Amino acid sequence: MHDSSIMRRADVTPHAAALIEGLRDVGYSLETALSDIIDNSITAGARRIQILTETFSDEPFIAIIDDGEGMTEDELVAAMRPGSKNPLATRDEPDLGRFGLGLKSASFSQCRRLTVISRKAEKSAAAVWDLDDVAKRNEWAVQLPDDLSAIPGVDRLGASGTLVLWEKLDRLTGGYSYDAAKRAEVINQRLAESERHLRLVFHRFMEESKPLRILLNGRLLRPLDPFARQNPATIADPEEKLPLIRGDVGIQSFTLPHHKQMANAGWEDIGGPEGHLKSQGFYLYRGRRLILHGTWFGLCRQSELTKLSRVRIDIPNSMDGDWKIDVKKSSAQLPPVVRDRLKKVIERILDGSKRTYRKRGQKLVDHERLPMWHRIQADGQIRYRPNINHPAFADFADSLPEGFRRGFFNCIALVGASLPVETLHSDMAGTAERIVADTVDEDTLVQAVQSTLSVLMDAKKDIKDIMSMMKDVDPFRSAWEDTQRIIAATLEAKENP
Numbered sequence: 001m002h003d004s005s006i007m008r009r010a011d012v013t014p015h016a017a018a019l020i021e022g023l024r025d026v027g028y029s030l031e032t033a034l035s036d037i038i039d040n041s042i043t044a045g046a047r048r049i050q051i052l053t054e055t056f057s058d059e060p061f062i063a064i065i066d067d068g069e070g071m072t073e074d075e076l077v078a079a080m081r082p083g084s085k086n087p088l089a090t091r092d093e094p095d096l097g098r099f100g101l102g103l104k105s106a107s108f109s110q111c112r113r114l115t116v117i118s119r120k121a122e123k124s125a126a127a128v129w130d131l132d133d134v135a136k137r138n139e140w141a142v143q144l145p146d147d148l149s150a151i152p153g154v155d156r157l158g159a160s161g162t163l164v165l166w167e168k169l170d171r172l173t174g175g176y177s178y179d180a181a182k183r184a185e186v187i188n189q190r191l192a193e194s195e196r197h198l199r200l201v202f203h204r205f206m207e208e209s210k211p212l213r214i215l216l217n218g219r220l221l222r223p224l225d226p227f228a229r230q231n232p233a234t235i236a237d238p239e240e241k242l243p244l245i246r247g248d249v250g251i252q253s254f255t256l257p258h259h260k261q262m263a264n265a266g267w268e269d270i271g272g273p274e275g276h277l278k279s280q281g282f283y284l285y286r287g288r289r290l291i292l293h294g295t296w297f298g299l300c301r302q303s304e305l306t307k308l309s310r311v312r313i314d315i316p317n318s319m320d321g322d323w324k325i326d327v328k329k330s331s332a333q334l335p336p337v338v339r340d341r342l343k344k345v346i347e348r349i350l351d352g353s354k355r356t357y358r359k360r361g362q363k364l365v366d367h368e369r370l371p372m373w374h375r376i377q378a379d380g381q382i383r384y385r386p387n388i389n390h391p392a393f394a395d396f397a398d399s400l401p402e403g404f405r406r407g408f409f410n411c412i413a414l415v416g417a418s419l420p421v422e423t424l425h426s427d428m429a430g431t432a433e434r435i436v437a438d439t440v441d442e443d444t445l446v447q448a449v450q451s452t453l454s455v456l457m458d459a460k461k462d463i464k465d466i467m468s469m470m471k472d473v474d475p476f477r478s479a480w481e482d483t484q485r486i487i488a489a490t491l492e493a494k495e496n497p
């Protein structure tokens with residue numbers, strides 16, 4: 001080993017202009033950047049956070065103003081330093097920070113000029129990072145303006161609190177640098193898209209008895225609970241605790257109500273733009289703030305079977321290293337011990353959903369119940385084939401002259417063979433609940449009812465049993481009222497010919 005104290009050394013202080021530009025591209029989006037700023041406000045004890053935007057002016061800006069404890073000038077200058085705190089340091093439990101970077105990296109990802117004004121003990125302090133200024137001077141130095149009166153949003157600061165102002169929004173122009181109207185449209189669109197993210201990421205703070213209030217241009221955002229706990233039809237399993245060296249991991253499974261048990265708007269809201277299929281999975285919270293969601297961490301597939309399952313995982317900030325939490329607080333990796341436990345949770349969920357699925361599947365193949373379609377499972381494949389023995393088909397075939405029967409069955413077989421499987425796949429992946437059976441017109445229904453009735457009555461079945469059989473299969477199930485009426489009329493016609 002060399003003695004490192006006598007080693008030759010060379011200075012490699014980073015070039016401010018180059019490194020600070022690099023800090024811009026660690027992968028933030030507008031929504032993750034806003035969330036990182038809001039994290040800081042929550043850590044500072046804010047109860048009210050206003051997001052103000054001016055998009056139509058020649059100098060558009062976004063301002064985030066909180067009523068937290070604020071910073072003195074010294075604290076503010078320290079906060080503006082990239083790497084203001086050591087990521088290895090232990091943090092208080094409610095602290096949502098880790099790296100001492102978020103304020104800077106989130107801001108620079110969206111803008112070239114960051115101004116922070118903070119007020120504490122009735123004193124205001126301001127500091128500015130302007131990337132154009134840094135590029136010119138190549139210095140790690142912030143500007144400290146004295147006159148704060150003209151800074152947008154400063155009038156909104158209360159007795160204590162912090163204003164984070166983003167100007168020179170070069171990353172939010174959508175390419176329309178010179179077209180103010182188009183540019184405003186782009187920014188407003190992105191803000192609208194971010195709204196749902198904020199409602200989801202901070203919903204637990206917004207649901208508290210003394211709730212955190214986030215206002216977007218004066219409008220109060222409603223919390224978005226991904227587990228729909230307000231809905232009485234949601235099933236919540238008991239919470240489990242997994243004790244680890246650095247704290248407890250909380251795990252709780254939820255089964256969302258079926259979309260029929262939920263108002264349409266509510267269903268769409270918790271499904272989001274990605275839809276329910278992609279929104280199932282684990283919801284990982286760090287200090288009650290949502291880090292990521294809509295993934296099973298590779299432990300199972302996002303399938304229709306498990307579409308209504310969402311599992312909440314709660315971790316404290318003491319486990320950041322184990323979970324590889326990133327600067328943006330938008331990704332994490334499963335520690336192996338937790339992975340094993342979550343595998344069990346998934347097995348339980350899969351067991352439960354397979355059981356209900358099998359029950360529904362049986363209805364379709366149960367020969368007693370007159371299915372129109374057979375579900376045939378063989379050689380690892382599943383096929384659906386029209387049941388040519390169904391009374392509606394068989395009866396009609398009987399009424400045909402010999403020479404036409406074959407052609408009729410060929411037509412039915414063709415319908416089965418050309419089931420649009422690919423289209424169904426893609427529809428299933430998006431919005432399975434919108435796929436419904438086609439309705440039939442009166443004439444078709446009458447023919448189906450009459451032929452089914454006559455076959456079953458010939459088999460000497462009781463009318464009560466016949467009705468209960470028919471009630472479970474389409475097309476009768478979906479048009480049950482009309483079917484009942486037609487049955488009654490048919491029976492009456494039989495009795496009084």
Ligand SMILES: Nc1ncnc2c1ncn2[C@@H]1O[C@H](COP(=O)(O)OP(=O)(O)OP(=O)(O)O)[C@@H](O)[C@H]1O
Binds near residue numbers: 079096
């Ligand atoms: N709104 C605010 N109110 C009070 N103090 C703040 C506010 N925003 C930032 N700070 C102070 O500035 C520091 C730096 O913030 P920054 O977001 O860069 O890092 P962090 O929150 O410590 O960690 P992370 O990089 O994980 O977000 C914070 O630790 C905090 O002390």
Ligand SMILES: [Mg+2]
Binds near residue numbers: 036039040097103
């Ligand atoms: Mg932070």
